[in-house]
Amino acid sequence: MLNSATKSEAPGTEQELTDGFHLVIDALKLNGVDTIYNVPGIPITDLGRMAQAAGIRVISFRHEQNAGYAAAIAGFLTKKPGICLTVSAPGFLNGLTALAHATTNCYPMILISGSSEREIVDLQQGDYEEMDQLAIAKPLCKAAYRVLHAQDIGIGLARAIRAAVSGRPGGVYLDLPAKLFAQVMNAEAGARSLVKVIDPAPAQIPAPSAVKRALDVLKSAKRPLIILGKGAAYAQADDEIRGFVEKSGVPFLPMSMAKGLLPDTHPQCAGAARSTVLKESDVVMLIGARLNWLLSHGKGKTWGEAPKQFIQVDIDPREMDSNVEIAAPLVGDIGSCVAALTAAMGDNWPAPPADWTGAVRAKRDENVAKMAPKLMNNKSPMDYHGALGVLRTVIKERPDAILVNEGANTLDLARGVIDMYKPRKRLDVGTWGVMGIGMGQAIAAAIETGKPVLAIEGDSAFGFSGMEIETICRYNLPVCVVVFNNDGIYRGTDVNAAGTDPATTVFVKGARYDKMIEAFGGVGVNATSPDELKRAVNEAMNSGKPTLINAVIDPAAGSESGRIGNLNPQSVLKKK
Numbered sequence: 294m295l296n297s298a299t300k301s302e303a304p305g306t307e308q309e310l311t312d313g314f315h316l317v318i319d320a321l322k323l324n325g326v327d328t329i330y331n332v333p334g335i336p337i338t339d340l341g342r343m344a345q346a347a348g349i350r351v352i353s354f355r356h357e358q359n360a361g362y363a364a365a366i367a368g369f370l371t372k373k374p375g376i377c378l379t380v381s382a383p384g385f386l387n388g389l390t391a392l393a394h395a396t397t398n399c400y401p402m403i404l405i406s407g408s409s410e411r412e413i414v415d416l417q418q419g420d421y422e423e424m425d426q427l428a429i430a431k432p433l434c435k436a437a438y439r440v441l442h443a444q445d446i447g448i449g450l451a452r453a454i455r456a457a458v459s460g461r462p463g464g465v466y467l468d469l470p471a472k473l474f475a476q477v478m479n480a481e482a483g484a485r486s487l488v489k490v491i492d493p494a495p496a497q498i499p500a501p502s503a504v505k506r507a508l509d510v511l512k513s514a515k516r517p518l519i520i521l522g523k524g525a526a527y528a529q530a531d532d533e534i535r536g537f538v539e540k541s542g543v544p545f546l547p548m549s550m551a552k553g554l555l556p557d558t559h560p561q562c563a564g565a566a567r568s569t570v571l572k573e574s575d576v577v578m579l580i581g582a583r584l585n586w587l588l589s590h591g592k593g594k595t596w597g598e599a600p601k602q603f604i605q606v607d608i609d610p611r612e613m614d615s616n617v618e619i620a621a622p623l624v625g626d627i628g629s630c631v632a633a634l635t636a637a638m639g640d641n642w643p644a645p646p647a648d649w650t651g652a653v654r655a656k657r658d659e660n661v662a663k664m665a666p667k668l669m670n671n672k673s674p675m676d677y678h679g680a681l682g683v684l685r686t687v688i689k690e691r692p693d694a695i696l697v698n699e700g701a702n703t704l705d706l707a708r709g710v711i712d713m714y715k716p717r718k719r720l721d722v723g724t725w726g727v728m729g730i731g732m733g734q735a736i737a738a739a740i741e742t743g744k745p746v747l748a749i750e751g752d753s754a755f756g757f758s759g760m761e762i763e764t765i766c767r768y769n770l771p772v773c774v775v776v777f778n779n780d781g782i783y784r785g786t787d788v789n790a791a792g793t794d795p796a797t798t799v800f801v802k803g804a805r806y807d808k809m810i811e812a813f814g815g816v817g818v819n820a821t822s823p824d825e826l827k828r829a830v831n832e833a834m835n836s837g838k839p840t841l842i843n844a845v846i847d848p849a850a851g852s853e854s855g856r857i858g859n860l861n862p863q864s865v866l867k868k869k
């Protein structure tokens with residue numbers, strides 16, 4: 294129902310009025326927006342209050358970047374744009390990193406920021422929080438719009454929604470100057486100006502000839518491989534994807550956030566034989582995954598000597614040939630593409646050569662067997678494998694729980710050790726490898742799914758968003774944060790030989806992160822062994838109480854930059 298105010302004018306000419314505040318809220322509600330992630334302040338404090346009063350869930354954070362990461366991952370989880378609301382200039386800039394992150398990761402998100410007065414900003418006369426926000430946002434997102442008149446609020450939001458979710462999803466900026474909120478107009482005209490976006494992300498059906506080409510290449514393979522990326526997880530075409538992969542019989546490799554699309558324990562899963570399948574395969578089908586740095590750009594040592602042909606399924610035609618030649622581009626939405634592939638395979642699709650699938654399975658089993666004993670150790674202080682062995686069982690017993698994960702060693706080892714069983718249950722640092730997504734993602738995951746959340750955080754990674762544990766306690770969310778405390782970034786053992794300052798990568802030794810959450814009424818636990826960790830995490834996941842566990846990890850256990858130390862430039866001069 295329209296929110297409106299009555300204004301008395303001359304007797305007998307009373308009319309129902311509305312204003313910018315109400316129109317923004319009505320437009321959001323009309324388009325099914327039920328949650329806003331925000332930090333209040335001038336000029337949007339009342340917008341948040343009024344949205345809450347109108348039945349939208351408004352989650353207030355301690356820092357806009359975390360609200361932004363929450364909105365971004367809400368977009369990934371729901372296929373609807375996640376909404377982040379910030380104040381002008383500094384609040385806007387704090388939210389902007391998350392908007393750029395959403396765009397880079399293909400998550401639909403809208404950053405709505407209040408802004409200062411155009412007349413003053415454009416003459417650079419020093420308004421309160423003055424900044425030309427639209428110009429700054431433009432290069433960092435998929436689209437950017439400003440609304441100057443109340444009657445354009447409906448259209449402005451419609452444009453933002455379509456831009457965020459259609460085609461390749463991404464971040465959109467919507468600039469709402471302070472003056473707009475108080476603009477008044479006739480309530481009925483206001484209601485008519487709102488737009489309900491019909492079919493915001495229309496199906497994009499692939500051309501039959503492109504489907505045939507892709508299948509011809511796949512059929513010709515002696516050593517085929519399917520790589521599933523987070524675009525495939527985003528598409529919410531879980532049954533179609535599983536049906537296609539199983540019908541093909543081809544080994545599949547899930548990228549980090551595609552883990553669980555099919556269970557990591559599926560007989561065709563090649564996650565534990567990664568280097569082998571990348572090197573040895575002759576035909577690689579990418580489904581919602583880009584050939585960026587995470588796949589070594591499709592070339593070089595990682596991919597071995599064997600000549601390769603690539604099939605790529607993606608909604609963005611410009612992704613094709615971005616790094617190497619794509620023999621069979623298949624452009625369309627993943628649900629439609631995969632359904633078309635399955636249909637065109639017919640009933641007698643040949644299984645891939647048994648020597649290939651057998652070799653992949655053997656390599657996988659060998660790696661899994663090699664890792665198994667490491668996961669059973671009960672060392673104190675813990676090493677990564679001992680601690681992760683416990684958490685692996687926690688997720689196995691609760692396949693519906695959401696796992697959030699960031700850090701370097703904490704990220705890379707957890708990715709390999711913890712099997713996922715269901716789609717969109719693993720959320721992590723994404724394409725940029727960005728630290729700081731942890732608490733924002735954990736909060737949004739709890740809010741959007743209602744499921745318990747386990748956040749496995751390096752101690753450095755946690756520090757980027759740690760203050761949001763107050764938010765977790767305030768909203769009483771079922772989030773268990775486990776801080777892998779190894780006293781530093783990668784390791785806690787570096788020493789500064791040149792002076793008394795600590796080395797650049799180390800933190801306060803023996804810090805007790807568990808004490809932080811106690812300040813806000815949450816449960817804090819110090820765990821020094823896998824047994825203690827197991828007890829504490831099980832209790833937290835069963836009770837749903839906000840919990841932070843300080844997991845004491847051997848400071849010498851990690852390696853520089855985890856699994857990507859090779860990306861560090863090396864000085865030709867001797868290290869001082």
Ligand code: OXT
Pocket residue numbers: 549564565566567568569586587588660661662664699700701702703704705708709710722723725726727728729750751752753754755777779781782783784851854855856857
């Ligand atoms: O096949 P092989 O033999 O090769 O074996 C592979 C698999 O087959 C096998 N495997 C298995 N074996 C057995 N069983 C199972 N189930 C199994 N599964 C797999 O294991 C190996 C490895 O498999 P994987 O992981 O799949 O393969 P690989 O080769 O690693 O894959 C390559 C990649 C590139 C795809 C993968 O490594 C990847 O996805 N990497 C992402 C890395 C990433 O994004 N890292 C984060 C950034 S690092 C750095 O930048 C950090 N910073 C700087 C900074 C950042 N990032 N952001 C901001 C805003 N500011 C600054 C900072 C500050 S990290 C960091 C903090 C770090 O300190 P913390 O305290 O937080 O963390 P700690 O390190 O713990 O101290």
Ligand code: ADP
Pocket residue numbers: 397398399461462521522523524525527528548549550551580581582583584585587606607608609612625626627628723724
């Ligand atoms: P990963 O990091 O898991 O490899 P990327 O983020 O690199 O995944 O790639 C995701 C890809 O998925 C992007 O190229 C994007 O265009 C594509 N994509 C996202 N949603 C869809 C969809 N619904 N249909 C088809 N492709 C999609």
Ligand code: MG
Pocket residue numbers: 751752753777778779780781782783784
């Ligand atoms: Mg650390």
